[in-house]
Amino acid sequence: MRVFYSSASPFAAKVRMAASHCGLAIESVAADTTAEPADLLAANPLGKIPALILDDGTALYDSRVICDYFDKLTGGQLLPQRLEAFATVKRIEATADGIGDALILVVYEERYRPEERRHQPWVDKQMRKANRGLAALEPMLPELSDDLTVADFAVAGLAGWMSFRFKGKLEAEYPALAAWLAAFPARFPAYDELGPRPA
Numbered sequence: 001m002r003v004f005y006s007s008a009s010p011f012a013a014k015v016r017m018a019a020s021h022c023g024l025a026i027e028s029v030a031a032d033t034t035a036e037p038a039d040l041l042a043a044n045p046l047g048k049i050p051a052l053i054l055d056d057g058t059a060l061y062d063s064r065v066i067c068d069y070f071d072k073l074t075g076g077q078l079l080p081q082r083l084e085a086f087a088t089v090k091r092i093e094a095t096a097d098g099i100g101d102a103l104i105l106v107v108y109e110e111r112y113r114p115e116e117r118r119h120q121p122w123v124d125k126q127m128r129k130a131n132r133g134l135a136a137l138e139p140m141l142p143e144l145s146d147d148l149t150v151a152d153f154a155v156a157g158l159a160g161w162m163s164f165r166f167k168g169k170l171e172a173e174y175p176a177l178a179a180w181l182a183a184f185p186a187r188f189p190a191y192d193e194l195g196p197r198p199a
């Protein structure tokens, strides 16, 4: 299997950490989404990473679908079986992913729009979304068990990415999440290699 990724992407980091946790050997192929490379578009018409190419050549996207596939492929290593625990993990994953979606739009507004075309009320709306999500996420963290699940990888991907894209925000506003991230490499040593890092 091959995964299109970039070293900074929180969603690609989530998938690569999940694959490692499941003991899956996947080849990582760097992709620059801005350039819309043909091989990425052939795998994912949306042009987004992560996109996974299976051994039979078919493709899967996005990070939630890929992680669910890994879970099924490896007999339930990312998701709990019990309904209540499953719902908790999925809620935390969706919250972390949704915060990432909102913050990425904030980053893209700056990256892709000329200054005179930026619309601050829309950026503010995305920031409110992210801040509500972060405030909701912090009290959910104690619900995570010692056993790593996809929720841990989603939160670590998000928080690791924020630590350089929104430097200082977690420490200043969401210290429980900052502390959770600081403790994560001890729980998952491969974070140092697979966690998000500036491109």
Ligand SMILES: N[C@@H](CCC(=O)N[C@@H](CS)C(=O)NCC(=O)O)C(=O)O
Residues within 6 Å of the ligand: 008, 009, 010, 011, 012, 033, 034, 046, 047, 048, 049, 050, 062, 063, 064, 097, 101, 104
């Ligand atoms: N919901 C998607 C989000 C993926 C996503 O937004 N990826 C970003 C990089 S972190 C991307 O590919 N952006 C390029 C684009 O939107 O064209 C997932 O969970 O995989």
